[in-house]
Amino acid sequence: MSLRNLSVKALLFLGICQVGRRGLASAPKLKEQPKKIAVIGGGIGGTAAAYFLRQEFGPSVKIDVFEAGPVGGRLATENIRGHDYEIGGSIIHPLNLHMKHFVDRLGLSTRAEVPSKVAIFDGKELTFEESDWFIVNFLRMLWRYGLNSIRMHMWVEGILDKFMRIYQYQQFGYSFSSVERLLHAMGGDSFLMLLNQTLEEAMLANGFSQVFINDIVTPISRVNYGQSVRLSAFVGTVSLAGANSGLWAVDGGNKRVCSGLLYNSKAELIQARVVSVSVKMRPSRSGTVANFYELNYVGDSGPAHSLYDIVIVATPLHQGLSDISFSGFSPPIPSHFPGRYHQTVATLVLGRLNMSYLGSNHKPADFVVSEILTTDNEALAINSLGSLHPVHIPQGYRQPPASESKVWKVFSQEPLSEEQLGEIFVSREGVWEKRWLAYPSYSPPQRRMPPFTLHDRLFYLNTIEWAASCMEMSAISARNMALLAHHRWHDQTDKIDQEDLHTRLRGEL
Secondary structure: OOHHHHHHHHHHHHHHHOOOOOOOOOOOOOOOOOOEEEEEOOEHHHHHHHHHHHHHHOOOOEEEEEOOOOOEOOOOEEEEOOEEEEOOOOOEOOOOHHHHHHHHHHOOOEOOOOOOOEEEEOOOOEEEEOOOOHHHHHHHHHHHHOOHHHHHHHHHHHHHHHHOHHHHHHHOOOEOOOHHHHHHHHHHHHHHHHHOOEHHHHHHHOOOOHHHHHHHHHHHHHHHHOOOOOOEHHHHHHHHHOOOOOOEOEOOOOHHHHHHHHHHHOOEEEOEEEEEEEEEEEEOOOOOEEEEEEEEEEEOOEEEEEEEOEEEEOOOOOOOOOOOEEEOOOOOOOOOOOOOEEEEEEEEEEEEEOHHHHOOOOOHHHOOOOEEEEOOOOOOOOOEEEEOOOOOOOOOOOOOOOOOOEEEEEEEOOOOOHHHHHHHEEEEEEEEEEEEEEEEOOOOOOOOOOOOEEEOOEEEOHHHHHOOOOHHHHHHHHHHHHHHHHHHHOOOHHHEOOOOOHHHHHHHO
């Protein structure tokens, strides 16, 4: 990476850190601010939306966040023997500038690093095992795959560099009405092409070998998205970025970002399930007719309803994930958009690993590999197997070897049977299972994604997951929602769906 690129990214980060000081988005108020805003969903997207909405609309607006379950959504932990372990979203990329800003702004800290090693399992044996020595790993990869590994990092970085233009756009207050428009502004037709071809097709077209794709790229996509290299190329590059060094997590659990954003936004948490959203017309003071949105919801005290000027839907509107109905809208808004979410089962096991399952001759006391990825083998019941560390690393903590009982996380497509668990572990002291509809099933060509704007002032945050699902993408969408809501409220159409601004903005930076 060049020094020039590094300096641009440093400036971008400084700009993100100043996001509370409204930049070019801060045109003089054109009309009275909204009185009430609702956010449906208390995960990273919903809580980030509340945080950014507060910055855009100021201290007077009332913001309500509706969440029936724990704040954090798909960021969650499981307590095992007095320690918490991540069972949901667990890693953050070093270039995730919004997540970095949140951690800094909220006074959180990053989790202490624990040395780790990776191995790849083909269902019979370990085909690759990372060494403690970088030069050994480099020479192994060079001998077997030539320059494919180096070229992969350069290819992914080139895509990320273009996508990072979004921080420039958002710093200067520009927003987008659809995911396709956002991506096109960042990378042109080439980004839209990445949505409509598989990762395998894109990599073969760029000269990567099939052996490298099968042996190295497939295990990465399986651990990060539970799908093979036949998922879309755009989300595939996000998955490959998750294999880079410098990945980090929040001390005490990533879900702390959500509770911190909710507190910082001064939003009110309403622990209830929203069952319907309808549009209502009322006369305004100026004599015109204004739209309001009525939310009907059910909490511990029973059913209730409330009116809002702006609504952000920050939960997936898909079968099995939401049952919100929309009434009175023209054209109609469906309760469920096309497409399905992919099931990933996270099974936490406190136990001792069975080395013979891996076809390994290692003595358990000498086996300190922390992450075992898998190739695409129909006979394999698991996508990955990794040892977990507590979300807070106590002083003096060390990585236990496989000869000791410790917490392992197993990702699989389906729940593991007693027989399957018995093959993987020689002993088990406890098993905890979580079935996630964690991310979309990515099957290119990509159908048209739902728009960010469902109605005049009704917005859909989670549509961005159909490009790629991760914490930072939700945060980017949350920032886009707040800007889009602000611009539409104040009729600032010149701040929406602008292209080719990155060249001009780079000069202004």
